[in-house]
Amino acid sequence: xxxxxxLHSQCTHMSSGSEKKRVQFRAPRGLVDRADALAAVFExxxxxxxxxxxxxxxxxxxxxDEVKQEIADAYYDDDITFEELxxxxxxxxAANFRLLKEQLTDEFVDEVAEELADS
Numbered sequence: 281x282x283x284x285x286x287l288h289s290q291c292t293h294m295s296s297g298s299e300k301k302r303v304q305f306r307a308p309r310g311l312v313d314r315a316d317a318l319a320a321v322f323e324x325x326x327x328x329x330x331x332x333x334x335x336x337x338x339x340x341x342x343x344x345d346e347v348k349q350e351i352a353d354a355y356y357d358d359d360i361t362f363e364e365l366x367x368x369x370x371x372x373x374a375a376n377f378r379l380l381k382e383q384l385t386d387e388f389v390d391e392v393a394e395e396l397a398d399s
Contacts, residue, residue, distance in 0.1 A: 315330060342368060351368050352365075352380075355378075355381065362374060365378075
């Protein structure tokens with residue numbers, strides 16, 4: 281059976297990083313029960329446990345070469361913006377991906393193909 285988890289946070293505008301957004305999703309009941317039990321252990325609520333887990337997952341994903349490649353591919357295919365890319369992998373790595381994307385334009389590929397053909 282699936283439970284509906286409702287992360288409820290009021291919207292605030294303290295800073296761009298602390299603005300809250302309400303999120304609702306379905307999760308297996310056992311997973312919800314485990315989150316609730318852990319929240320009881322730490323004397324907090326389910327939302328804090330889920331936010332902590334999500335932060336850790338996103339931090340770990342950003343350091344995975346395989347995940348970084350998937351993120352880069354999404355950027356190269358224009359599925360995500362440069363700002364989203366930067367949020368996921370950091371400014372320096374995003375700048376490198378942007379530079380590579382610019383180098384991989386059709387014009388660049390055509391130039392390299394012509395150089396190779398002339399060799």
